[in-house]
Amino acid sequence: MTRDLFADLNEAQREAVRCVEGPLLIFAGAGTGKTRVITHRIAHLIYDIGIPAEHILAVTFTNKAAEEMRSRLAGLSEGTGDPEAAQRVFFSTFHRFCAWLLRNHGESLGVKRHFTIYDDADTTLLIKQILKSMDLDPSLYRPAVISALIDRAKNELRGPADVESSADGPVQEKGAKIFMEYERRLRENGVLDFSDLLVFSVRLLQTSESLRKHFQERFAFIHVDEYQDTNTAQYTLLRLLAEHRNLCVVGDDDQAIYSWRGADIRNILSFEKDFPNARVVTLQQNYRSSQAILDLAYRVIQNNRERADKRLMTTRTGGDAPMLYTAADGYDEASFVAMRARDLSAETPYSDMAIFYRTAAQSRRIEEEMMARGIPYVVVSGVGFYERREVKDLLAYLRILVNPADDAAFSRILNVPKRGIGDTTAAALAEAAKSAGIPQTELLSRLDQSTVSAAVRKKLVDLADLLVVLRKLAAELAIEELLRRIVSMTNYFDYLEKSDPAGFEERAANVQELYTVAQEFTRRSTDPSGALVSFLEEMSLLTDADRADSSADRISLMTLHAAKGLEFSAVFLIGMEEGTLPHASSFESEAELEEERRLCYVGMTRAKDRLFLSHAYSRKIYGESFDDIRPSRFLDEAGLEIPEQFSVIDTGRRFGSRHRPDEGPRRRVDDASANRVVRVPLDEDTAAFGVTPGDRVQHPVFGAGILLRITGRAEEATALVNFERAGRKRLKLAYAKLTRVD
DNA sequence: CCACTGCCGATTTTT
């Protein structure tokens, strides 16, 4: 070891790294360097203690996090005797780890080596089919609800029978029945859904003692990132693997925002009970945000009852006081964000700014504004690349080659591109396959004349022939080449152009992108024999976030959920209103409200230097206008002073709000965007000047006016005052003699 | 079989 791993760590971090044996819980608040701690700890295990790298497992929730850790560890490995060791550490997401486990050892549970994975779209479709076959009304038993119910049950390691016995109400009762059929069909198709990856892995380790022992030895040291987000299945898996108790979990209960996905915050809160004699280290030294931002966030999160108390302190200096903008409406808010972002861009690149919102739909107005002003932006997430129709279509072809029983893939390609096979034929195929007990793919050329017309039969045979040819090509060609053949043999581009002329170019580009992805994969791949299977697995387990291009200088737009784990110099948190954040659906339950609060907290703590919060009193929701929107309770909790009502005068001069002719006459207000009072809590040094936004102030030269806002702090504090006679002026508080008048 | 139209419903979405 040529390098002191402890040199660049603070005391708490050192303690966490040093403690290598037995259970360890690291409470890592936002921006306290948890990735640094995990990677240093792993490096310490390898290079100082001498643990073979292949005995170390590190599990994360996202591919991105896993990659980040891997590369950080690689950085630490440079210059050591064995820099390659980092490559041998098993960094993986839970799901990828499980897929790996099942590919290699799932046979005993009836999991085929070449299983394919159903994504959300596939499972929703399957549920709809089941509803139809059971003659249930989809509006009563909504597929999304049923899907959530099933997913939830699986994450809690409960089967259809468990759901049935605890059912209260018809949805759950029928849900259990649907669940049962759902499972049957997945097994019949040789496919797993996301949760199955966890469920079967748990079952595997529970049933096979030898495998359990094997993996306990193989992974003698286990690390888990974002432990607060683990669900019951994941927790159980960890318990099975970590019988040796060398389990190090890192997390922050204040950032638990996935309970609706089955994550159980109690996993982290009761770690010490689950693993007696566990060491607990709390990281509270923040390296990311200004103290003002941390304090604001703390005031909010402090209102949660179910949390371990901790408070972040920063080393970082500078930054502006967080500010609140009270907007007239959504357009005004968007306008404010855009203008402020542009101002900021003089000193901060757009790529270091972000706009967060509670629901994806909120991005629209912002996008319009950004477009109108020519501000470069990127919506993070949105419709993922892998969920694009064209991508899914082509992947479905690959899936059906790997797993002929994959019905979701089959129904996707059956009439795509259009080859004149309709619902009637599809139903006949499905029926025949069911009674014959073989996959539909195998049956294509065997449907007899009594069920389908000669013309249709010809089409089916053609498709069958196509698949035979492709299957042969699959064994010979690289994946990219195979994809190109699929596209050319099916005239896929013609189909795309015809079915969606407007979106053709973008879709074609996505297909090209898929070629590139395939090419990349082949370049990286070490095992050509199972290439197609692992390619598909990668496609299923990858998300849009994994391909985000961070090189361009664009401001990022994303939901609060998507913001976790990121940081930006400037953050805009929009739509701070009751009903939006906290979301209306959380009003009934204290637990859900606390989760909304954590969401708010996550958003705030992403900001390094500047945090802008905004809310509007009037907003259009689903095309209907509401004028009595109440500001979010979180603003109160944050200690922000909220203007009573938006009552400012507007000259109608709206920055960038394009003329909207169908909007009717707008309330005439006098120079609204400029003359709005912006209230923010002032720190001591700034408050010492004795004036605060909203005050009526007197100046020796300019006379009386309204203090609109204060930017900067202490000696740098600048007041914007709207003087009755002299108009708007910017004045340094340190020089200008402003006095409050009542 | 496919294109059009009217109606319903509308969080968040690591994998």
Added chain:
DNA sequence: TCGGCAGTGG
């Protein structure tokens, strides 16, 4: 407001 869908006429 807008997108996804079920139902209907060509």
